[in-house]
Amino acid sequence: MSPSTQRITVGELAARFLEQCGVRAAFGVISIHNMPILDAFHTRQKIRFVSARGEAGACNMADAYARVSGTLGVCVTSTGTGCGNAAGAMVEAITAGTPLLHLTGQIESPFLDRDLGYIHEHPAQLAMLKSVGKDAFRIRNPETALATLREAVRLAQTPPCGPVSIEIPIDVQKMKLDLPADLSPLAVPPVQPNLAAVDQLAERLLSAKRPLLWLGGGARGASAAAQRLVKMGWAVVSSVQGRGIVPEDHPASLGSYNLQKPAEEFYETVDALLAVGTRLRSNETLNYKLKLPATRYRIDANALAHNRGYTSELFVHGDAEITLNALADRLEGRMQIDPKLAADVKRARAEAASLVDGTLGQYVKLKNTLAEVVGKNLWWVRDITLSNSMWGNRAPVLDHPRAGVHALGGGIGQGLAMGVGVAVADAEHQLGRRTVSLCGDGGFMLNVGELACAAQEKANVVFLVMNDQRYGVIKNIQDDIYGSRHAYVELHTPDFAQLCASLQVPHFKLADPATTRDTLQKALAHGNGPVVVEVDMNAWGPFAVKFAGPPKKKEEA
Structure with missing residues (x-):
């Protein structure tokens, strides 16, 4: 070894390689099984690490970040249970075709694959990751680390894009190697047509x-x-x-x-x-x-x-x-x-838009006022919620190919975390748009811990929480085909004003349609962190038409 050769850990190699990939932010939860990677992030200060409150939220953030920035999304999780927590968000990322690299830990190499019941081990972790992404790899030694990182990123960015996982045993993350002279990623040439x-x-x-x-x-x-x-x-x-x-x-x-x-x-x-x-x-x-x-x-x-x-x-x-x-x-x-x-x-x-408006009742005012107040200069993030299905997937008008971010796979609870990822992407890439995230109260509570992450990161996002204290679509389906037998749909939700106050997040309650413009303008005037606008749907009343799941031809209904 030459005296001038620099020795680095595999964890630092991963950080340096991601820098060469143009990554500016990564998302995850720190643990004993990923500390060498995150220590390198912290020491080098070239990649912003966003500390999510759960691995599912972290992966949704990385997904949304990639969709808006047009760059590689990066999520870092622990092994075992922590890694498993990200599985649902990985399914969302592959459904959406998002280029995403998931780095996860693994237990010490000598105890791997021996069915010893070793703490934090998931015996079939690699197989699980293969099932929820494009592929998954394990780095077994420092010599193959760079090749594995390169191939994983190449595959994630090759159409059809999707998430690729790499598990790195904690002892391997700590191992050292000579700093490679070339850390550049592999080229991903576009598919040339015949x-x-x-x-x-x-x-x-x-x-x-x-x-x-x-x-x-x-x-x-x-x-x-x-x-x-x-x-x-x-x-x-x-x-x-x-x-x-x-x-x-x-x-x-x-x-x-x-x-x-x-x-x-x-x-x-x-x-x-x-x-x-x-x-x-x-x-x-x-x-x-x-x-x-x-x-x-x-x-x-x-x-x-x-x-x-x-x-x-x-x-x-x-x-x-x-x-x-x-x-x-x-x-x-x-x-x-x-x-x-x-x-x-x-x-x-015009006729189609008029038909949609005719189903909304008073909520047409919310749709139209939001478009007028925010304008087209926005990132429009949506969870799977009744309001999104009825109007958010079609309005307001979008003028940017990456302006729309939604839970494409149909899972609830992802809009909160996605809003954080989008706001971080906007800040890190200086894109200059406002992030608005449309959520239902049920979905919002599923990942409500990420509101604390949003506050800590000063994520500039307005959360529009449609609160009807129930799973509205499910209740409509029960009305439609289950004889109005309402089971398991009513939700005990918090006092959102007190919840937000405890996190020092501004909160506005929108109970009267007549105050829509004033409320939205006040919420959007905040520009240094998250804001929650709670729409009291019980005060607003029902939609003019019930939405009971994706529309089908009449002969299939």
């Missing part, structure tokens, strides 16, 4: 008079390319995950009003649908019964997407941005699009 296939797609689309672009989350990097097609006269609609790729106030946009009856009637007039980076998921297609245009094409970086959910006449395997730009190059100046298409889109959008 240009002959793009030529073929272009030739088929040239005859289209009323083309429609359906954008999903996989197209978030293709905003400019998608807008080239819209500029030619194409109409556009998005999945909930694809909101804002084309600004939703564009006159050619249906927004994410993708399954309302006026939208379905509009689809019948479309002669070519191009779906890009979307799985056409069940809850956005009436369980795959939504009548989409008969002529369908598809672009996706995941080769397995072809003919999933809906068949397509032609599939192009490729990166959304590269493929759409190549397609636009071949179509610009050559299409003869029906000049009535734009007016028809506008009418369908």
Whole structure:
């Protein structure tokens, strides 16, 4: 060894490598099984570590951070039970296609895989992690640590993106190695489309008079390319995950009003649908019964997407941005699009929005006032709650491809932690938008400890807590198909004003719709930490229409 060679621990190697990956913040819970990694974070002071109150929240924070920043999310947990706590959030991250690295500890190597009942051991931890992510690895010695880190990050960032875990036994984290000369991550080149296939797609689309672009989350990097097609006269609609790729106030946009009856009637007039980076998921297609245009094409970086959910006449395997730009190059100046298409889109959008508003009752005031007070310069975070299902997935208008962050997998209780992750991403990357997180009271309580994390981190987020003291959707389902037998849905919730006061978090109670504007303006005026706005739904009254789960075709109801 040269006298000038620096020796570092495997824990420090992980920290230094993440710095080279452009990571600015990581989330987790400190434990005896990850201290070498977190000690390196603390000593080097180049990665902000956010101390969550639980591993599930930490993983949700890292997920949301990655979605908004467009960079790698990082979560650090303990081994055994601590690692297991992150499993549900890992499922959310893989559902959303989030590039995320999960670093977890493991017990000392000599006792691994021996079924000794060693404290903190989970005998099948690696298998569990493989089941909730894209893959999982174990670092067994310092010599293979860098290669494993590189491959895990490469895999997490390779479409379809997702979480990848690495478990590092605590003795291995402490072991030393020579500081590598090169700590750079592996390149992840975008998927290049077959240009002959793009030529073929272009030739088929040239005859289209009323083309429609359906954008999903996989197209978030293709905003400019998608807008080239819209500029030619194409109409556009998005999945909930694809909101804002084309600004939703564009006159050619249906927004994410993708399954309302006026939208379905509009689809019948479309002669070519191009779906890009979307799985056409069940809850956005009436369980795959939504009548989409008969002529369908598809672009996706995941080769397995072809003919999933809906068949397509032609599939192009490729990166959304590269493929759409190549397609636009071949179509610009050559299409003869029906000049009535734009007016028809506008009418369908207005009719769909009016139908949604008609279901909301007094809550339409909350929806509209929020849009007016906050404007479009926001990160719109949502938990799975009644209000999100009824209006939050479609309003307010979003104008940024990463502005919408929601619990895509359908699990409740994730919106609070996601709001923290988004606010941290906004601060660390100086993005300049305001974070608003829509939560139900039941979901909020599931991870309520993360409100303390938000306060400690001064996370700049407004939590809009819809408090009806029950699981509202479940109660509606019980009314719908269980003879109104209400079981296990009523919730004992805290006095949120006292809870917030104990954490030194500002709290506003919104009990009268007439005070909506004033209350929201006061809440948004706070700019140095979290704020809770509690909407007293029992005082506001019910929605005009009951929401009892994802809509289905009548013959399936």
